[in-house]
Amino acid sequence: MSKTTDATRTAEVERILRAFKKNPYEALDIDAFATDAEVKKAYRKKSLLIHPDKFQHEQGPEAFDLLKKAEGMLSDAAEREKIDSILTYARTLVLKEALGSGYSTKVADDDPRVTGMSPPFQIQLRTKAKQLILEESMDEKNRANMVAVNEANERAAVEAEKARRKRKVEEQKAWDERRDERIGDWRNYMHKEKVRKVKKAKKNLHVLG
Structure with missing residues (x-):
């Protein structure tokens, strides 16, 4: 070789x-x-x-x-159609920029105005196509990022709601578990109040007697 x-x-x-x-x-x-x-x-x-x-x-x-x-x-027919549609638009932009008012959809690639381009037409076409493809990719990336953010927000909202419901269940459980304690506290309070009133009544009687 x-x-x-x-x-x-x-x-x-x-x-x-x-x-x-x-x-x-x-x-x-x-x-x-x-x-x-x-x-x-x-x-x-x-x-x-x-x-x-x-x-x-x-x-x-x-x-x-x-x-x-x-x-x-x-x-792949679908892939090729997608690429060709971008290149078709790129071709239109290149020819409009180069020919101005002389542009027409009927202008062929072998037209002297096209073959005489500098840089060559195919080079300009590739450059413009690259620009369009990158712009489209960026748009797709931005859309994907927006979808990801929305999905993340939705997941966060779901998790927050789950946490809220869990706290509510736990609070209710704690409330129920302290029921006997609260009843005991209330009974102690009422007993003390009753004793206090009895003592006060006896004291009043002693003062009056």
Whole structure:
């Protein structure tokens, strides 16, 4: 195996690792909206180039897994539709920014105004798509955080209610357990009051006599 081939394989591993992982087209290094045949061709070519059985590289297995994941995303109809919808919007934004009033939905990728873009159209498209995907991921993260906070608050409210009911049961139990004691205290109090009144009556009689 020549040094040039090793260098090429190493460069491909490093390229895949640098690629934006959430854009499978970028990981496979193909144009957005590539056909199924183009996707499979790119995956086959690149996977053979860096396959761990054919090329030993410390991060080769990781790069190979990323390739498989990218191909899998584009093979899944739902995943591909989601990615393509974001890229379609990214394409519209890039062309509107570049062409201004000259933009039209009919502008094709091979239009001279598109092919003559600098940086190249596909590079701008990847950059814009990355921005949109990250924004969407952040929105999803924020929504997930809000759900988590609400669920935590609900759990806290449930636990607080359980604790309140437990305290109420314990307080009632303590009240019931001290019933005899309270009755005894009341009887002692009444007895003392009766004795006090008797003594007072006798004292009054003694004073009058």
